[in-house]
Amino acid sequence: MKVLAFCITSSASSDFEACLSKVASMHSKHNFDLAVATGDFFGALAASPELCVRFVSGEISVPLPLYIATGQTAPPSKLAHLIRSNGEAAPNVFVLGDAQSESGVFETADGLRIAFGETVAENSTTKTKVADLFVAAAFPLAAASLSVLAEAKGITPSVGSPAVAAAAKGIRPRYLVCPSPSPSFLEREPFRNDNNSTTRLVALAAFPPAPSKSKERWFYAFNITPAKHMDSAALAVIPENATLSPFAALPSITSLPSSNARGTKRSAEGAEGNFFWGGGGFGPDAKKKSSSSSAPPSHYVCHACKQPGHWIADCPARQAPRGTPSGPPPDDYVCNICKEKGHYISACPSKAAKRQHLDRDPSTCWFCLSSPNIEKHLLIDIKDECYIASSKGGLSEWGGHLLIVPIQHVASRSEVLTEEALLQEITDCQTLIRQKFIEKRNAEEVPVFVEVFGGIPQGDAVRRVQHMHIQVVPVPTDISKTLRQTFLDAAGSAGLVGMPEGMLPADPATPYVRIEVEEMGDGVEPPLVLTMPVNGDPRAFFNLQFARRVLADVLGCPEKANWKNCTVSTQEEGKLTKEMKKFLA
Structure with a gap:
């Protein structure tokens, strides 16, 4: 197998894109099977929400499977939702656990075993469970001991992480890839472990290299045959320049957990069993760290209360x-x-x-970020609680038909009345959109916000559950002044009634359409909520396209009442989405 390892520490967007561009260029020439990244990969993504959206959507291309060791910066919250579901932060990009709290071993479809994290659960190690590669987020303590090459680079034995060193001693990987503690690249002499296996340590200079170290290597390409396909004699060969283990005098965290080989892509089922959030594995069989597992190592500090002594899952502050x-x-x-x-x-x-009764498997949902059905090229901005996207089959020619969607799978506004952070972020998105219509559309159009909930008929709870989303439809300002009455007139013909003062139906399973009309210069009335009459015909049908049909009529394009009549190519959708990113910037 051809493997490319690289290291990035810059938080600058331009450096991040340049690094991945160079990786793509090298892959086009050498056709690597996979790549691994160490350093502080998420620093730039955390610093730039715009860059993060482009990365998640696949606009910044990663043309080969890429496995990332989390460094100093944790994945931004907008990526955590994706990682929580299936470990995939972006197309072809997978996260190998949190170096401070998670550990495990991942086996690719080709049998390459990649270990990660600073702690490893106790289990017996056998030759059939040799770790081919240990991707560490820090340089191990004492690794420079007994090394002439490290001394020549000015790296001393006192530099490095004791936790990584202890893990490396217990894992005994064939290759250990980590960031260099200095601006210099280091390929240390191989060293012999206590079981007579050999480890090769590669410490990568950071991208971008310092001006005075422009020739230092921030990447390392190598060929490797997975240990599971080798015999014991080949694995026992000791290179002539091998040294004793620099970790011999250190305490070790012994052995690897058994892996659950699933190939290069994981299922979305069982978020608690995900290899990023689970404790030592991935997939449905992995378990979260809890009070029933072993105590955390001495260096571990809970992210919730900032105190040592317990895992974050057991933190009293989170109860x-x-x-x-x-x-x-x-x-x-x-x-x-x-x-x-x-x-x-x-x-x-x-x-x-x-x-x-509103629960649903998010893997089958068109709006859940973790779903394989979501069209990522339509994403405009991913926030902490919700995201903004272009609408598929929009009513607006210039792309102004948008969606505001909660990241959490919820069915309607009735379900999130207590979710203050989510409701506030939705309000903030609406405020931003209103401001941009004033600034960039010269108040010639106003945004109308529409939420449609189809209800949950008795006995049909699962099939009809929806993912709440608010449609943003541009309407000419002069039309908007009479739009409220237009909806009321149409509601009478459709057998719908208005709720007083914009209230939602008391029964959270009752269908409704909620409309907010922004009237420039004339203030904003309470939302208009239309629903089925309480004592109406139980056989009556709630038309999910009611609001769209009314808007299509007032905009003079009744043929657009069916969104399928408005679809354009994926390329055109991507172009409109880019324009809307600029519009909302």
């Missing part, structure tokens, strides 16, 4: 629901879900029951 006020509510407080007194809305006992 109470966020935003839940302490103590009982005031006597006059009434929960907005069950309409009862005695508890806050965030602690409502009816909340979980009302959510239960």
Whole structure:
């Protein structure tokens, strides 16, 4: 197998793109089977939301499978949702765990075993479970011991991470790839482990190299045959220039967990079994770290409370629901879900029951970021709680028909009444879009925000569950002034009734359409909510296309009531999406 390893530490967007461009260029010439990255890969993505969106959508191409060891910067939250589901941060890009809290071994479809992380669960090591490659996020302590080459580079034994060194001693990988502790590239002499296997350590200079070190190698290409396809005699060959192990005097974290070979791509099933979030593996059989597992190493610090001694999954600070006020509510407080007194809305006992029948497998959803069905070329901006995307088959010729979509799989606004962070971020997105229409459309058009919920008929809960999304449709300002009444007139003909003051139906399974009309210069009225009459015909049908048909009519293009009549090529969709990124910038 041909493997390309590289290291990047820059947080600059231009450096990030240049690095991946060079990787793609090298791949086109040498046809590598896969690449691995160390350093601080996510630094640039965390610093630039725009770059992160382009990376997630695949606009920044990675033409071969790439496996990443997490460095100083954790994946941005907008990537974590993707990684949580199937480990894939972007097309062809996979994350090999959090170096501070996760560890494991991943086996590719070709049998190459890649170890990662600073801690390794106790298990017996056999020759059939040799780690071919250990991708570390830091240089191991004492690795420069007994090395003439390291001394020549000015790297001393006192430099490095003791946790990585202890893990390397226990793993005994054939190759150890890590960032160099200096601006220099180091390919250390091979060293002999206590079981007579050999490890080759490669410490990569960072990309971009320092001006005075422009010729230092930030990448390393090599051929390797997976150990599982080699006999024991070939694995036992000791190179003539091998030294003793520099880690002999250090404590070790012994052996590798057994792997669950699944090929280069993982299923989205079982988010808690994902190899990034799980404790030592990936897939449905992996388990989260919990109080039943071993205690964390001494260097581990909980990310929630910043204290050592426990895993983040067991942190006491994470047990109470966020935003839940302490103590009982005031006597006059009434929960907005069950309409009862005695508890806050965030602690409502009816909340979980009302959510239960709305569950759905996100892998089958068109709007979940983790779903294989999502069309990533339509993504414009991914935020912490929601994302903005171009609409497929939009009503607007110039691309102004947008979607605001919660990242979490929720069915309707009724389900997220207690999700203050999500509702606030949706409001912020709407405010931004309104401002851009004023600035860049000269107030000739206004955005109309439409949410349609199809309801959940009794006995048909799973099939009809939706992923909440708000459509943003540009409407000429003069038309917008009468649009509210137009919707009310159309509602009468469709057998729909209006809710008072924009309230949602009391039953979260009831269908509705919610419309916000922005009237430039004249203020904004409460949202218009239309739904089925309470005592109406139970056989009546709620038309999910009602709002689109009304908008298509007022825009003078009734043929566009069916979105399939408005589809364009994927290339044209990508072009419109790029234009909308500029529009919202």
